[in-house]
Amino acid sequence: MDLMIGNSPPIRRIKDLINQVVDTDLNVLICGESGVGKELVARTLHERSHRRDHPLVKVNCAALPSELLESELFGYERGAFTGAVQPKPGKFELADKGTILLDEIGDMHISLQAKLLQVLQDSEFARVGGVRNIRVNTWVISATNHNLDEDVRKGRFREDFYYRINIIKIVVPPLRDRKEDIPYLLEHFIRKYRGMSKDGIIDISGKLEKVFAEYHWPGNVRELENYVRRLIVLKDPDLLEEEILVSMGQQMSEDRPVAEVWTPDESLINSVLDNCSQEMQIQFPSLKEIRKKSLARIEKMVIEEALRRTNGNRKQAAQLLQISYKALLYKIKDFGVEMPAGGSVDDSLELKLPKELESFV
Ligand SMILES: Nc1ncnc2c1ncn2[C@@H]1O[C@H](COP(=O)(O)OP(=O)(O)OP(=O)(O)O)[C@@H](O)[C@H]1O
Numbered sequence: 624m625d626l627m628i629g630n631s632p633p634i635r636r637i638k639d640l641i642n643q644v645v646d647t648d649l650n651v652l653i654c655g656e657s658g659v660g661k662e663l664v665a666r667t668l669h670e671r672s673h674r675r676d677h678p679l680v681k682v683n684c685a686a687l688p689s690e691l692l693e694s695e696l697f698g699y700e701r702g703a704f705t706g707a708v709q710p711k712p713g714k715f716e717l718a719d720k721g722t723i724l725l726d727e728i729g730d731m732h733i734s735l736q737a738k739l740l741q742v743l744q745d746s747e748f749a750r751v752g753g754v755r756n757i758r759v760n761t762w763v764i765s766a767t768n769h770n771l772d773e774d775v776r777k778g779r780f781r782e783d784f785y786y787r788i789n790i791i792k793i794v795v796p797p798l799r800d801r802k803e804d805i806p807y808l809l810e811h812f813i814r815k816y817r818g819m820s821k822d823g824i825i826d827i828s829g830k831l832e833k834v835f836a837e838y839h840w841p842g843n844v845r846e847l848e849n850y851v852r853r854l855i856v857l858k859d860p861d862l863l864e865e866e867i868l869v870s871m872g873q874q875m876s877e878d879r880p881v882a883e884v885w886t887p888d889e890s891l892i893n894s895v896l897d898n899c900s901q902e903m904q905i906q907f908p909s910l911k912e913i914r915k916k917s918l919a920r921i922e923k924m925v926i927e928e929a930l931r932r933t934n935g936n937r938k939q940a941a942q943l944l945q946i947s948y949k950a951l952l953y954k955i956k957d958f959g960v961e962m963p964a965g966g967s968v969d970d971s972l973e974l975k976l977p978k979e980l981e982s983f984v
Pocket residue numbers: 625626627628629655656657658659660661662663664768808811844845848
């Protein structure tokens with residue numbers, strides 16, 4: 624089983640909490656964004672408990688419509704519905720003496736929440752279409768990436784059911800709020816996936832490590848794990864860095880300053896291309912050369928326009944362009960971008976657009 628890696632204060636607190644609750648049988652609710660490690664916490668709880676030699680049965684409550692989920696959880700008797708030719712035990716029965724993980728519980732239909740609440744209160748249930756009451760001894764762990772407090776407030780989740788499943792709450796924070804775990808996780812995943820590469824050599828260069836530290840990790844630990852797997856196979860830190868920078872840019876677009884629509888006119892682009900081909904008149908240009916040169920010219924032109932519109936504020940220009948601040952500084956230097964005359968070089972995030980654009984903000 625995978626160990627829970629990390630030494631940040633929240634991860635240390637979670638490990639302590641796990642030790643405190645493993646043998647209490649109290650219902651546990653694990654909350655956190657996608658990919659933070661909720662399932663790993665559930666597996667760790669099970670593996671550390673006296674139930675470890677019995678099954679851990681996982682049910683994805685988001686994957687099935689309500690009626691199917693009900694028969695998945697409680698099983699059914701022969702003839703309970705068309706196609707029920709054989710009786711089938713449900714997940715609760717299969718998890719007897721073990722643990723049931725109700726994953727994505729925030730997506731469970733409200734009518735099924737009422738039924739499950741009854742089952743948790745009485746500790747017994749009947750299969751669908753059956754009359755015999757079944758008693759099981761199952762530890763109930765639930766997980767969700769919803770904010771259930773808010774769902775309860777908005778009437779999307781039953782309050783009584785919430786209190787029943789949420790005796791102990793474990794909140795796993797997003798990776799961006801515990802970046803000190805990243806080096807440990809990197810080391811762990813490299814060790815785990817090293818075998819996928821022929822020579823076992825992986826280079827997480829200093830540059831990539833820095834980008835990893837700055838990145839906001841919307842996909843959390845799972846995203847980091849996937850990056851490491853790809854890096855081991857593709858061995859191309861530059862490509863990975865570029866991808867992360869693009870992804871950072873996309874994130875930034877959410878808080879992007881609003882500016883007037885701008886389409887560079889054709890004559891502007893023509894003059895850029897003219898310039899490029901004049902420079903390369905000595906011999907016929909290679910496609911690669913023309914691509915690189917023309918792209919650089921066009922990028923330069925767009926960057927200069929963005930800087931003009933943000934009055935020389937490079938942070939805001941980066942947001943407009945949807946690239947990282949770091950990538951913009953690099954490009955400004957690389958392309959010899961001219962800063963707008965009279966513009967401020969104040970890089971604060973406060974929006975300072977030229978007067979004529981203020982009405983667009
Ligand atoms: N602290 C950690 N140490 C080692 N591996 C981790 C850690 N946290 C997460 N992982 C790994 O990251 C991946 C995603 O974790 P997991 O499936 O537990 O996330 P999740 O919160 O259940 O995600 P989802 O909401 O998408 O179901 C798994 O491969 C898991 O082993």
